[in-house]
Amino acid sequence: MSGAVRIDSAWIAANPVPVHDASGTTKNSRGRVLAIGGSRMVPGALRLTGEAALRAGAGKLQMATIASVATGLGLLVPEAGVVALAEDPDGEIIGDPQPSLRKALDGCEALIVGPGIGTTRAAAALLRIVLDDSRDDLTLVIDALALGCASELKSELEAFAGRLVFTPHHGEMAMLTGLDEDTIGNDTERVAREVSDIYNAVVVLKGSDTVIAAPTGELLHYGGGGTGLATAGSGDVLAGAIGGLLSRGATPLVAAGWGVWLHGQGGRRVATTAGPIGFLARELPPEFPRLLPQ
Template sequence: MTHEATPIDSAWIAANPVPVHSSGTTKNSRGRVLAIGGSRMVPGALRLTGEAALRVGAGKLQMATVGSAAVMLGLLVPEAASIAVDEGTGGEIAPTLGPALEKALSECDAAVIGPGIGDADVAAELLRQVMSQQRDDLVLVIDAMAIGGLRDLRSEAAHFSGRLVLTPHYGEMAVLSGRDEDAIAANPAAVAHDAAVKFGAVVVLKGSSTVIADPEGALLHYAGGGTGLATGGSGDVLAGAIAGLISRGTPPLVAAGWGVWLHGQSGRRVATTSGPIGFLARELPDEFPRLLPQ
């Protein structure tokens, strides 16, 4: 790729508005998000993802996680429904879709899969089963360990072409692309573009600055929200924000750009009050409503 990336700045934000909901809107029409993930070791990951989705304006949230964490998660996020999924080896989520999860998948507008899953094989199999649900109006945000699982799911990805958003950091992109991290860092825009074309997806390649590419050749760039965002759970928040915006009717590329901008700008705002290092990922979503159009 030779053309320059468009910066995600105030001009881009103004030119690419998100839907504004008016009177008469219901929680269902504002958007329904399903978040799938978590494990006994990382039971709170979906809290970050789910709260981010709600804070960007999604109207309804369901979270599917291991049974040992489901009740706790429901209490932490009382605005959401919590779905208990069978627990497999090592406290990981069982990679099978039960009736409750299938029903939730049939009813949501956007689904996030991956946060808090610690086993690559489990994440890949769960992703395969989610992608076997042949809906034509479901958008998937694939995050964390689930990203590498897409590598062997090209045919499944083809059915979701134009309805996938991938949110890898360099390590996850290395698994997906087969390139080493140094090669990715040397030309992240080209790597993101190649993956976008290969999988028919919007690719959000995260680093100290972030590049977003889509299969049609669009390329966006965000300079970064500061080093404080390099903290555990930060990516879970970003994935939830993108899914929440998509559920409201925002096109995937615009949702990715807005999600990255909200995430970065929130990091900058929190840094001014808490300091540049040491704030927590769960502090970011509180800033989203202050940055969104009213």
């Protein structure tokens, strides 16, 4: 792929993630992640995102989702704290600035918004809450349908310039840009660069080949972890991996590159034991610790 640096063992060695000293390290100093999402239709999406963040090395995880599934999600991921949010009749999060959500926002370094949310309306309401109270030490990962409302919140997103990661597949990039998917697929580098420049964000344009563009001009390419990664929940895992690495102190570009590499290499490892097709997204995060530096 022209103009792009390949994410391979050489890139990984040259761009290390933070390694925490064994002495004096606590779960808070390892990094704190908040993932917001889920709905009655997709109640388990945050399980995938949250577990990926922890497997990528985050020390502390909170998950905010609709009240009717919050307890069950907490039992499914007992390592995490859960925040129960009000929901509308359709089972989507109501974007009110609830005190519990505000408190959770104050207690994280990396925030992931989008996995499992079923409408751009709900996603936009949540993003507005986040953007109304931005902090200089908070990095934001915008995923799934939350990307569909980023264009209408462009001016608000400027407060996070340089601290944003977008993780669209081609369909979500079409929602964000108004381009059709064929146009995006035929010129992924250009589209990723343009969106990165417009939003001052690291853009991870997912596909069989993944392109990562940074507003500083870097362009990365990963050749994919196999066809098996094209499965439900795979993107939720990737968003969590990137969020976990961000919370540990990785820059947005390094977190994106490592997240894509962990996701892809994890897929390759699972494929050797489970087969190339038919493994589940939840089988990917357990591979991350084996791939991360000790």
